[in-house]
Amino acid sequence: MVEVMSHLLAELMSPPAIATFFGFLFGAVAWLRNIIIGDDTPLRVIQDSLQLLGNGTIPCITLLLGGNLAQGLKSSSVKPLTLISIIIARLLLLPIIGLFIVRAAANFDLLPVDPLFQYVLVMQYAMPPAMNISTMVQLFEVGNEECSVILLWTYSAAAIALTAWSTFLLWLLS
Structure with a gap:
């Protein structure tokens, strides 16, 4: 049981899992989404950076x-x-x-x-x-x-x- 839980925790702490969690979090919570996504948001640079990286994918x-x-x-x-x-x-x-x-x-x-x-x-x-x-x-x-x-x-x-x-x-x- 301990081995299974440690393996599950290791999978949950992988970068894709963490990114997915934050993606859902920022997508579901309106005030977090409004901080990053939009033309006049304070952290628009994050959205622009992610778009640049996504365009090269x-x-x-x-x-x-x-x-x-x-x-x-x-x-x-x-x-x-x-x-x-x-x-x-x-x-x-x-x-x-x-x-x-x-x-x-x-x-x-x-x-x-x-x-x-x-x-x-x-x-x-x-x-x-x-x-x-x-x-x-x-x-x-x-x-x-x-x-x-x-x-x-x-x-x-x-x-x-x-x-x-x-x-x-x-x-x-x-």
Whole structure:
């Protein structure tokens, strides 16, 4: 029990957890939010600094993904059958399951009638794996080569899969 609690406390004291806590705190408490966010707030420099850092996040993640994809061109221990299975599961089976879930929710009036909203929800199921996975792999230095190969081939197949799913969903939902 002590070991579990110390591990939980260590996770809660990690920088992402602390930042999330402060983000929720400043977002939920109006007077704290009004100190930082706005055109004439006293601590506007914090918001401006965070915006500058945030603007560089997407290019950095894209460069990281490109580096991972370049590593994927090297030989790998991932078997072709494994890659094909991952691509089929991620880009074919998961969107079909998502389509059934979204259509069922729409039939039970749990979603708005808006077809564009339903289209966006189903397209979330059809997206290739998140680039944050490659960030985690780089951070923990485990499975770099395998992750690179999987990302390379899933992103390559996603160009065709996203076009096909988008066309099919526009036909189905319109």
